[in-house]
Amino acid sequence: MITLRKSTERGHSNRGWLDSYFSFSFADYYDPKHMGFRALRVINDDRIQPAQGFGPHAHRDMEIITYVLDGHLLHRDSMGERHILGPNEVQTMSAGTGIVHSEFNASETEEVHSIQIWILPAREDVTPSYQQIAFSPEEKRGQLRLLAAPKEGATIIHQDALLYVTELAPKQVVRHSLAAGRAAWVQVVRGSVTVSGQDLSEGDAAAVTEETEVALAGAGNHGGEILLFDLR
């Protein structure tokens, strides 16, 4: 079964410096029908104005994954980590027992377009950690590149969840098998795609349940980029 979550149905907030679309309830956007999908709690599609950002704030017991589509984010945290995150990189922060961090657009001139993801951890009170990895753009072209997982080969999260990214040219197809009992959330972050035959555009998403496979294909004139979550 495939259930679509159209871009225009998402929550929206524009504070001037921050223009956000919320796939699930977040901050002032509350919809009890959209509180998350399995362990996936938050997908925020953020556009941050130059030199602006989120001042120091705290998190606890959450796996926080950031994926930048355009621009660069400057991250600082209470563990002393200070990094700049850009396209073709992924940052994962396990908040665990508690962390304070800030995120700012590192540029004085260019907007940042980023996706922030929160995944509920399988257990509380883990030791806070920060990971950031870079990959070649080729690794996501026409194939699934693992970004986060509870195992080596990606940033490690404390949950039985897999996060992939793929960039598909028009008509280019990638298939992903779903084990029994598992489900997928497909979030289109750029361009147009089809998900098991259904048309999706930037910002749209599909919840895939009770299926054994997800077929992803690039569509339109330029194809698209997708985040694929494989969840228990």
Added chain:
Amino acid sequence: MSQPIVLVTFSCQTGDTERLALSAAVGAVQARALIRLRRIPDVDQGSQNTEVVRMRKEYVAPAEADVLGADALILAASADANVLSAPWQEFLNLLLRLGSEGRLGRKVGASIGGISPALAGLGFLTVTQLSSDPLALGRSVAEMVRTLKSS
């Protein structure tokens, strides 16, 4: 019971006291509190020191609503901080006024570094220096608030 809210307010020119404030905030979060971090404005608004410019961008000054909305305040300043400076005095006068109005009477106060003497007599329910370790202090303050809220 609602989560304790701990307001951590600090002054800093180098990043050192900021680290202590962040540590206290993390301690409060470890004890499952919500935190707000605020920075006392600079005396020299024209300073171009990189750290100062960054902190000026990242933090806002504490406001009355921050104090009233918090269950506890942790103030942090370096040992040689000038708490007689206009920005500190403005904040301390705000606390003094709120204290005289009886609006701090159910809040916990704690301090790190050179601000300790200024905290006395402001009207907090408890003024405490539970630990010199800011992480432990933050945790203890949040736990103390939780105990007070449940009593």
